Amino acid sequence: MDPHRRARVTRSVAGDSRWEVATRELPAGLQAHVRGLLGYSEATALPCLRREFPLPQVVVIIEFGPPIRVHDGDGKPSRYAGGFVAGLNDCWTETGHDGAQAGIQLNLTPIGARLLFGVALSELAGRVVHLDDLLPRAHRAWPSASPRCPTGMTVSTWSKVSSPRGSPRPASRSARSPGPAARSRPAPARSTSAASPASSATAAST
Template sequence: MEPPRRARVTRSEAGGSRWEVATRELPAGLRPHVRELLGYGEASVLPRVQRQFPLPQVVVIIEFGPPIRVHDGAGVPSRYAGGFVAGLSDAWSDTGHDGAQAGMQLNLTPIGARLVFGVALSELTGHIVHLDDLLPPTHRGLAARLAACADWDDRFDMVESFIAARLAAARVAVDTVAWACQRIEASAGAVDIGRLAGELGYSSKHLVALFRDRVGVPPKLLARLVRFDRLIHRLKTGPASTWAALAAEFGFADQAHLTREVRGFTGVTPTGVRALLGELVIA
């Protein structure tokens, strides 16, 4: 019999702000499709804005606190009461709140998102969509049901059941693209896409079309996002290193190439990224 999985809740306080983050080990059946699932709550003295970097995942925010603001490239904010889904993108965005937020964040692999939401992921690429607009009637109002739960474990149970039900109901074939995504991940974004298409017996054009449906972006952009994701993880958790050394470690042509990629994905310099990462509380 599988031992019970209990949520781990971490609380912290600094500068007049309080945070709570809840995590729990995922069931084995969900791990191929879910990168992360966490609960969060924050109360701060002042409004807060945080930069979000593009990563190789579809982010689902299920809110049962005040809706956060999502700013577009011109800084114009939008709100999505109850939550939203952010498709893959090659651009950063800013999110903010007026002093309080609470909810759950579900980071899906692109294939996982294709199965859970049942729409071509090209429809989500570069867009923010209200969560209820992507759910069948039986699952709408998920945020309100989560808000009524007694504790974090009940919330994790509910979200995990929702994911499992949607995966079981999925009818789209994803094995070929899932294999290609795994190759890209395993190579940290360094796989030759032309060779990958050849191994599958597809033309590059056909592989791109499959990726646009199942992933939302072409394989070359996914590979760039995977490489950038590895760099960000290294900056968060690894030892200090020079930018030139990091460029060589992660397969950039040189330091200038790394700088161009980082600026394009984040809107700031590599040094600016390090500073932003130091401010993060919720991943």
Template sequence: MQALAQRARIARGESGESRWEVATRPPAPRLRPYIRDYSGYTEETPGPLRRVEFPMPQIVVIIELGPPVRVFDAGSDRRHSLYPGGFVAGIDDTFTVTEHDGFQRGLQVNLTPIGARLFFGVPMAELTGRVLSARDLLPRKYARLAERLEELPTWDERFDLIERALGERVDEARHELGVVPWALRRIEELGGAVDMRALARELGYSQKHVIGLFRENVGVPPKLLARLVRFDRLIKHLKAGASGTWAELAQRFGYYDQAHLARDVKQFTGTTPTKARATLIDLAGMSP
């Protein structure tokens, strides 16, 4: 039992009056096609804290174990929504702004598109570009998931419950995914550097049919997903503190040129590559 208690990796830190804790653990091997990663977190700051969340090729599930954070409407710094118990954010092509009043605590589960399709049982197009209440979207059996997680004393026990819930839904799911899982793996393997006509030929379908399959089971067309996969690789590289000029990074991650990279970064982050990099350096300080 002692070994189980140590499975989660927990990092703690503080800066001035701010304190944080982040717990992480790799998903069980059989669930890795469905969960990209998950983490538990607690953060205390001396006052309100606002963050810009960049889009990624994943569906984000936030289970709130503390006061709900504010999620701002796209393009607004005033209009926002609260989601007691948590929320689900579908794949998007732009950034999201969130804010808390000085304390937040919860779990973040980043699902693959296939994982979200099987877990929620709805077409992924219904989530695209939207933030929805987790209580409204979770299967009825897990309507009290936030309360059940809050009652558990350790992060490991919470992660175990998340894995049981997802595993049960995957086992029960009867959705026909067809060629989509293979196509997703192909896009990931190539880092987003995929010719869409060639991908359609490999799949044996027209581009129109492939786009329809992706909207149903992923939420966005394959071309946008490929852009997000490429952007995700770039962001992880920068967050790790890696160096390189923007021209070098553009070549490394499959952009046509530096201007192409800058356009994608501007769309996905709302700012310049240099400012986005500074934001990632700050966030990296909270990574275990």
């Protein structure tokens, strides 16, 4: 990934709430497997709850702030410190936070998820799995090692899990399969951008 490629940063303020999203054009070698990659941060005066609608993609959330809540079909919330992976599903779910969230959202095609994590999509379908249970061992410490990572890190994060030619690298055999012992819950997939549009937005390049 070209470190000099310019990122587009969109910021918005609405009352006591504010959010920021950073995006950058994906290298050609990733576009077949990655639907989107963005960094985000959000701060609200009150706790926030929003409905996420499903799309035909696998969503990876790498969190640099307090873990958000992901509600299952019965409304019971779970948290996944550091991040999670939401598999394919055909139903919406609800996510929430207590006033702040920050991280990176990676939207993968089904084939891209299979290549990156090295597990059958049936093992992720209808589930939310802790990121540590899928990442290769060498990469499991990223979120905890960078708890205040700025949204500008969006541009370099994917390069850490991709080959020099820009194609997803399959997970190593040391990566844990999300079996019965994995920290997961049956919940619909998170599918939309982490930060919702607000009434006033500005954009800048960095």
